[in-house]
Amino acid sequence: MGAGTSSTTGPGDSVQGRALWGLRAATVAQALALPLALCLLWEAAGRSGWMPEGILPPPSTVWQAWLAWAFADPGMGLNPYLGTWLPTVGYSASRVAKGFAVAIAIGVPAGILIGWSRMIARSVDPMIQSLRPIPITAWLPFSIAVFGIRDMGAVFLIAIGAFYPIVVNTTAGARDINKNLVRAARMMGASERQLLLRVVLPNALPSIFTGLRLGLGIAWTAVIVAEIVAVKSGLGYVLWDAYYVGRMDVVIADMVSIGIAGFLSDRLLLLVSNRVLHWKQFGAR
Amino acid sequence: MTDRPAIELARIEKVFPGRTPVRAVDGVDLAIAEREFACILGPSGCGKSTLLNLVAGFEAPTGGTLRVAGAPVTAPGPDRGVVFQEPALFPWLSVFDNVVFGPRMQGKPRAETDAAARRYLDLVGLSGFERHLPDQLSGGMKQRVGIARCLVMDPQVLLMDEPFGALDAQTRMQMQELLTHVWDTFKKTVVFITHDIDEAIFLADVVYVMTARPGRIRARIPVELPRPREIDVLTDPTFNKLRAEVLHLIREEASRARALAAGPAPR
Numbered sequence: 001m002g003a004g005t006s007s008t009t010g011p012g013d014s015v016q017g018r019a020l021w022g023l024r025a026a027t028v029a030q031a032l033a034l035p036l037a038l039c040l041l042w043e044a045a046g047r048s049g050w051m052p053e054g055i056l057p058p059p060s061t062v063w064q065a066w067l068a069w070a071f072a073d074p075g076m077g078l079n080p081y082l083g084t085w086l087p088t089v090g091y092s093a094s095r096v097a098k099g100f101a102v103a104i105a106i107g108v109p110a111g112i113l114i115g116w117s118r119m120i121a122r123s124v125d126p127m128i129q130s131l132r133p134i135p136i137t138a139w140l141p142f143s144i145a146v147f148g149i150r151d152m153g154a155v156f157l158i159a160i161g162a163f164y165p166i167v168v169n170t171t172a173g174a175r176d177i178n179k180n181l182v183r184a185a186r187m188m189g190a191s192e193r194q195l196l197l198r199v200v201l202p203n204a205l206p207s208i209f210t211g212l213r214l215g216l217g218i219a220w221t222a223v224i225v226a227e228i229v230a231v232k233s234g235l236g237y238v239l240w241d242a243y244y245v246g247r248m249d250v251v252i253a254d255m256v257s258i259g260i261a262g263f264l265s266d267r268l269l270l271l272v273s274n275r276v277l278h279w280k281q282f283g284a285r
Numbered sequence: 286m287t288d289r290p291a292i293e294l295a296r297i298e299k300v301f302p303g304r305t306p307v308r309a310v311d312g313v314d315l316a317i318a319e320r321e322f323a324c325i326l327g328p329s330g331c332g333k334s335t336l337l338n339l340v341a342g343f344e345a346p347t348g349g350t351l352r353v354a355g356a357p358v359t360a361p362g363p364d365r366g367v368v369f370q371e372p373a374l375f376p377w378l379s380v381f382d383n384v385v386f387g388p389r390m391q392g393k394p395r396a397e398t399d400a401a402a403r404r405y406l407d408l409v410g411l412s413g414f415e416r417h418l419p420d421q422l423s424g425g426m427k428q429r430v431g432i433a434r435c436l437v438m439d440p441q442v443l444l445m446d447e448p449f450g451a452l453d454a455q456t457r458m459q460m461q462e463l464l465t466h467v468w469d470t471f472k473k474t475v476v477f478i479t480h481d482i483d484e485a486i487f488l489a490d491v492v493y494v495m496t497a498r499p500g501r502i503r504a505r506i507p508v509e510l511p512r513p514r515e516i517d518v519l520t521d522p523t524f525n526k527l528r529a530e531v532l533h534l535i536r537e538e539a540s541r542a543r544a545l546a547a548g549p550a551p552r
């Protein structure tokens with residue numbers, strides 16, 4: 001029996017029995033040491049005039065820019081970003097949420113069916129596999145043509161990007177099922193539908209969560225690309241707009257915001273995953 | 286016992302297709318009476334699991350007829366409970382939810398099945414473990430869950446494929462005693478597969494000895510030991526006489542198989 005061992009076969013770096021976000025103070029300190037040192041170095045380089053301010057502003061300038069972006073009174077001055085950080089993050093996050101939800105709603109059922117039925121796999125899988133190599137950036141013109149410069153375009157791109165890892169991992173999870181579990185369910189009178197919902201789906205969940213985490217990463221990439229090109233709000237829009245007007249401090253503050261948003265959403269997903277997959281914690285196989 | 290057998294196999298044949306087709310069982314005739322505890326004994330690879338899977342409805346025979354309670358077997362169903370060698374419990378469900386899985390799938394009323402599930406968990410000595418997950422249980426406890434989830438469906442027959450084969454000797458003996466106890470309380474037709482002679486004689490009303498592959502039924506040996514049986518029956522003279530008889534049959538069978546495998550003598 002695996003009870004008592006703390007190793008886990010759950011998706012990614014899951015950790016149990018730790019503080020929220022799976023981090024402890026000591027771990028946090030260790031994780032932050034290197035980036036902090038680099039920031040100090042960068043700050044020093046900036047102040048010594050060794051690096052031109054307009055191209056790579058030092059962290060302190062970035063921090064000031066972020067403060068203004070986040071908290072300043074919007075009515076003031078010529079800076080169009082004042083006080084707009086929270087709604088900007090909100091636009092991007094809500095697009096990610098919508099596109100990701102669409103990707104799950106299509107990707108998980110599709111993956112279960114493809115993994116379960118050879119007939120469905122033969123008629124659907126080749127199409128999915130041949131569309132998969134098309135990068136989301138290549139979908140941009142199509143997306144703009146169909147949805148225009150609107151929210152839907154971004155949601156579409158995100159959904160496309162997140163769909164592939166979700167469907168592929170769900171398929172793998174549905175295929176990888178112990179034959180005797182299926183036999184046991186049939187022996188106990190489960191219908192095909194019950195078999196899919198009560199046996200194949202839960203059995204695929206660990207693999208599904210792996211796909212969700214990969215998909216969420218792609219979703220953040222997709223939202224930035226879409227907002228740079230096809231939507232007039234959100235972190236991607238600000239990123240490109242700030243670059244055009246030479247506000248590299250805002251550009252970097254924006255990049256850091258994207259990083260943090262992506263990190264936090266991944267941690268949230270990991271938290272849900274550990275909750276849903278609590279039965280994996282005893283780690284037999 | 287009624288005149289019609291609970292399980293009836295006539296000239297059953299199963300060939301697995303493939304590049305080199307495997308004739309797993311060939312010409313099996315078997316009639317197991319209602320409420321009989323039948324043990325099927327044979328060397329590994331002789332087609333015991335194949336036979337059980339046919340009765341369970343997991344596979345279809347390539348020849349012959351197969352009836353359970355008079356009706357031809359076409360698919361698996363809750364009238365034939367199966368206990369697998371590896372427990373095959375749903376790892377994401379608690380012990381209790383594993384046991385009520387069958388009744389839930391069949392849409393039986395909750396109040397009734399929950400009470401029944403508690404009763405059977407108690408019978409197999411698992412009350413207090415309802416909320417545990419399968420991965421938290423030992424091998425023997427998992428098999429008890431496997432037995433309870435079959436009993437709760439009130440099946441006509443119980444099919445068991447070397448259910449204690451993976452357990453250590455001591456646990457195995459406990460499980461054998463537990464099973465005879467369960468069977469004494471809830472008499473069902475049982476088909477129990479094993480390659481262990483002692484286990485077969487200890488549990489069975491009738492031991493069916495199989496030949497090496499392709500498997501057939503070589504002999505039918507009634508076991509007339511009194512019930513309830515305790516572990517000390519293993520030293521009973523009748524037990525030892527039966528044991529010698531079965532052993533002799535198996536030796537004979539093994540040497541016959543060896544002779545067949547060796548083929549005709551070289552020039």
Ligand SMILES: Nc1ncnc2c1ncn2[C@@H]1O[C@H](COP(=O)(O)OP(=O)(O)O)[C@@H](O)[C@H]1O
Nearest residue numbers: 301307309328329330331332333334335336498
């Ligand atoms: N699905 C299958 N495909 C091909 N051959 C099989 C299959 N299942 C079992 N066999 C073969 O049939 C024979 C009998 O197997 P089995 O019934 O599992 O034996 P036992 O349970 O007595 O050990 C073995 O030679 C085995 O390799």
Ligand SMILES: [Mg+2]
Nearest residue numbers: 333334446447
């Ligand atoms: Mg077997």
